[in-house]
Amino acid sequence: MTERTSNPTAAMLVIGDEILSGRTRDSNMNHLARELTLRGIDLREARVISDDHDAIVAAVRELLATHDHLFTSGGIGPTHDDITAEAVAAAMETPIDVRDDARAILAAHYEARGVELNAARLRMARIPDGATLIDNPVSAAPGFSLRNVHVMAGVPRIFEAMLAGLLPTIPGGRPVLSQSLRVERGEGDVAEPLSELARAHPTLAIGSYPFTENGVSGTNVVIRGSDGAEIEAALVQLSGWLEA
Amino acid sequence: MTERTSNPTAAMLVIGDEILSGRTRDSNMNHLARELTLRGIDLREARVISDDHDAIVAAVRELLATHDHLFTSGGIGPTHDDITAEAVAAAMETPIDVRDDARAILAAHYEARGVELNAARLRMARIPDGATLIDNPVSAAPGFSLRNVHVMAGVPRIFEAMLAGLLPTIPGGRPVLSQSLRVERGEGDVAEPLSELARAHPTLAIGSYPFTENGVSGTNVVIRGSDGAEIEAALVQLSGWLEA
Numbered sequence A, B: 001m002t003e004r005t006s007n008p009t010a011a012m013l014v015i016g017d018e019i020l021s022g023r024t025r026d027s028n029m030n031h032l033a034r035e036l037t038l039r040g041i042d043l044r045e046a047r048v049i050s051d052d053h054d055a056i057v058a059a060v061r062e063l064l065a066t067h068d069h070l071f072t073s074g075g076i077g078p079t080h081d082d083i084t085a086e087a088v089a090a091a092m093e094t095p096i097d098v099r100d101d102a103r104a105i106l107a108a109h110y111e112a113r114g115v116e117l118n119a120a121r122l123r124m125a126r127i128p129d130g131a132t133l134i135d136n137p138v139s140a141a142p143g144f145s146l147r148n149v150h151v152m153a154g155v156p157r158i159f160e161a162m163l164a165g166l167l168p169t170i171p172g173g174r175p176v177l178s179q180s181l182r183v184e185r186g187e188g189d190v191a192e193p194l195s196e197l198a199r200a201h202p203t204l205a206i207g208s209y210p211f212t213e214n215g216v217s218g219t220n221v222v223i224r225g226s227d228g229a230e231i232e233a234a235l236v237q238l239s240g241w242l243e244a
Helices: A028-039 A053-066 A084-091 A100-112 A119-125 A156-169 A187-200 A228-243 B028-039 B053-066 B084-091 B100-112 B119-125 B156-169 B187-200 B228-243
Strands: A009-015 A042-049 A069-073 A096-098 A126-128 A132-134 A143-146 A149-152 A177-183 A205-213 A216-225 B009-015 B042-049 B069-073 B096-098 B126-128 B132-134 B143-146 B149-152 B177-183 B205-213 B216-225
Touching (some): A009 A028, A009 A053, A028 A042, A028 A069, A028 A156, A042 A053, A084 A096, A084 A126, A084 A143, A084 A149, A096 A100, A100 A119, A100 A126, A100 A132, A119 A126, A126 A143, A132 A149, A149 A156, A177 A228, A187 A216, A187 A228, A216 A228, B009 B028, B009 B053, B028 B042, B028 B069, B028 B156, B042 B053, B084 B096, B084 B143, B096 B100, B100 B126, B100 B132, B119 B126, B126 B143, B132 B149, B143 B156, B149 B156, B177 B228, B187 B205, B187 B216, B216 B228
Parallel strands (some): A009 A042, A069 A149, B009 B042
Antiparallel strands (some): A096 A126, A132 A143, A143 A149, A177 A216, B132 B143, B143 B149, B177 B216, B205 B216
């Protein structure tokens, strides 16, 4: 059961046909999830959609209506299927064009490497009016934050670098704490005590995850919340019940 | 750009707080994507949502309205946070209760192991009226197909086994073929030829994915479609342009 805290909420939009065809395995969602958890921002939903203008516009609008922040990954490179910036601008009814600050970053980067800043590369300087650039220390072409929508690259190394620069600028909440207990019994045997525990501690999120390792089956119980003392108390209570 | 074929379409719903907190890395989405691609079923969207009844009901209804099939993973175990079956039944306005055929499967499985079929485990026999069971050769507790919604376990080994049994029962489409070309030039250098290629072959999906390996940077171009001869023609055309 999701713990309903007063923490900021977030959604993620992963954009790319290559994820939906199975060619590429997304890793940005897991990375973002971990980083947001550490900062006390609750990731409530993540979606993977294709490189399709209307699909991006619809998803941006829907997810923004119900979350404090939206993080996107993918579709901001120089090729014809890189349409995320345009679609986000359309969804938020904001004009978009090549912006001088972004162009200067690209010009300096490519000039230092003797590479032409051609029309395709210049598309990466298209930034919506009023957006703040997100630094790309890997390959220069910036992401951007347009109000509470944070648009980043799909290449994991670049996504992670952009996020590292972005996150300190976003107010977090109370970090979600968690403790886990490894129990060498099946989920079916711990289900009733866990259910009681959940009733006794409605502010905690109590999850159970079956495992089988080296022929031993059991359950990892994870207790999450923002109050460390209550998590500890729940853990002690559960241990007592399981030993009884 | 997504190729719009006449193939059946699908969406996926991954259900689980542990994915959104980053504790667990989902692998079922990539597995499903690959399997569906092989069978000519177009995965158009995937969502990760939390163990929340209302969120599941809303997502099931929304995704069903626009796709031929919906595949879910997670939330069908014996514990209090396993609420997928109830939520899917609610979304589809179908009664759900312990069903004799599912109970018999569980009873035989646990009896053979000397394990009690307690109330928690019996919850796994709750199956909506009219649903077809999906075989679970790993741990017995079945999934189910309720019309075009296919409800499976979250544990990857079980999800994969269930899917292997399920997929042959679902009519597929024309398998999506793909060829790729490794080009040792940046995306910005191949963007214009790729854009022309996409215009010349509107039924093909042309993607580009930058790579850096051992200090060499370049672009993997992937051409996908259902007509092998056209893919081949596009590839020859692109190679010619890049050599020119």
